[in-house]
Amino acid sequence: xxxxxxxxxxxxxxxxxxxxxxxxxxxxxxxxxxxxxxxxxxxxxxxxxxxxxxxxxxxxxxxxxxxxxxxxxxxxxxxxxxxxxxxxxxxxxxxxxxxxxxxxxxxxxxxxxxxxxxxxxxxxxxxxxxxxxxxxxxxxxxxxxxxxxxxxxxxxxxxxxxxxxxxxxxxxxxxxxxxxxxxxxxxxxxxxxxxxxxxxxxxxxxxxxxxxxxxxxxxxxxxxxxxxxxxxxxxxxxxxxxxxxxxxxxxxxxxxxxxxxxxxxxxxxxxxxxxxxxxxxxxxxxxxxxxxxxxxxxxxxxxxxxxxxx
Numbered sequence: 001x002x003x004x005x006x007x008x009x010x011x012x013x014x015x016x017x018x019x020x021x022x023x024x025x026x027x028x029x030x031x032x033x034x035x036x037x038x039x040x041x042x043x044x045x046x047x048x049x050x051x052x053x054x055x056x057x058x059x060x061x062x063x064x065x066x067x068x069x070x071x072x073x074x075x076x077x078x079x080x081x082x083x084x085x086x087x088x089x090x091x092x093x094x095x096x097x098x099x100x101x102x103x104x105x106x107x108x109x110x111x112x113x114x115x116x117x118x119x120x121x122x123x124x125x126x127x128x129x130x131x132x133x134x135x136x137x138x139x140x141x142x143x144x145x146x147x148x149x150x151x152x153x154x155x156x157x158x159x160x161x162x163x164x165x166x167x168x169x170x171x172x173x174x175x176x177x178x179x180x181x182x183x184x185x186x187x188x189x190x191x192x193x194x195x196x197x198x199x200x201x202x203x204x205x206x207x208x209x210x211x212x213x214x215x216x217x218x219x220x221x222x223x224x225x226x227x228x229x230x231x232x233x234x235x236x237x238x239x240x241x242x243x244x245x246x247x248x249x250x251x252x253x254x255x256x257x258x259x260x261x262x263x264x265x266x267x268x269x270x271x272x273x274x275x276x277x278x279x280x281x282x283x284x285x286x287x288x289x290x291x292x293x294x295x296x297x298x299x300x301x302x303x304x305x306x307x308x309x310x
Contacts, residue, residue, distance in 0.1 A: 011112050018206020032207035043197035045168025046190045052172025055122040063247040065126035067257045071238040075102040091146045096279025100286035101230040104263035108205040112198045123256045132163050143276045219281035227286045232297045236262035255305045262297045264290035
């Protein structure tokens with residue numbers, strides 16, 4: 001428990017640095033976007049590559065992937081059902097709300113938590129891959145149809161393969177699966193770039209919080225409460241139940257998959273909301289509120305899931 005709390009404190013401190021930099025404006029107005037793009041297009045793919053080349057592929061194609069798929073899908077459908085039938089929300093708003101309830105911040109917070117708490121970034125790879133390769137394309141396809149945006153089926157199928165997270169992960173798994181040894185001359189620059197991922201993501205996240213507090217939009221209390229409850233309570237509860245009683249997971253794997261489900265709403269949801277002009281308010285507020293409150297369920301999860309040494 002002490003080690004986990006120490007990891008969270010380190011993460012919070014670096015986020016605080018980013019928040020202070022954002023409030024002071026010393027990095028300029030576009031700093032958050034530039035730093036986020038650096039982390040997304042270079043740091044995180046490099047980190048996943050160098051982590052996965054020495055990882056067992058069973059860590060990626062594992063029960064964690066199945067638990068993530070099942071729990072994420074269930075939460076999204078629960079929100080969609082309530083929003084469509086009870087709250088009478090539009091299709092576009094329902095999709096953004098479903099993403100806000102189930103799409104976790106695996107990049108900016110998942111990777112740092114995995115590195116600091118578990119010491120193995122490969123644990124979060126299944127979550128990122130499922131979101132990038134399955135959830136995002138399905139959601140975008142529905143939003144495209146709803147917005148009457150025409151795009152060929154081929155382009156939709158190839159979109160995940162153009163994602164740098166997918167590329168870095170698949171290349172790392174390919175090297176691991178084939179047993180190829182990457183020459184130090186090629187590996188060392190990649191490792192250097194990978195070092196940007198964790199601190200860069202946390203500082204960028206702090207910058208986004210500072211900007212978000214200044215530009216938060218009003219949103220229905222019912223929608224926000226529903227999204228927050230599903231994201232921070234129902235999602236991790238489902239992940240725990242499915243992991244423990246369906247797949248028989250225990251100790252670190254069970255703790256990891258439950259913690260990942262308790263991660264706050266990802267900023268990518270807001271990007272989608274802005275792109276399709278649907279659910280901007282709920283996407284932004286959900287990211288802010290779930291981020292502010294997520295430490296509470298995470299601490300509870302660490303206390304309840306019995307893992308020796310934590």
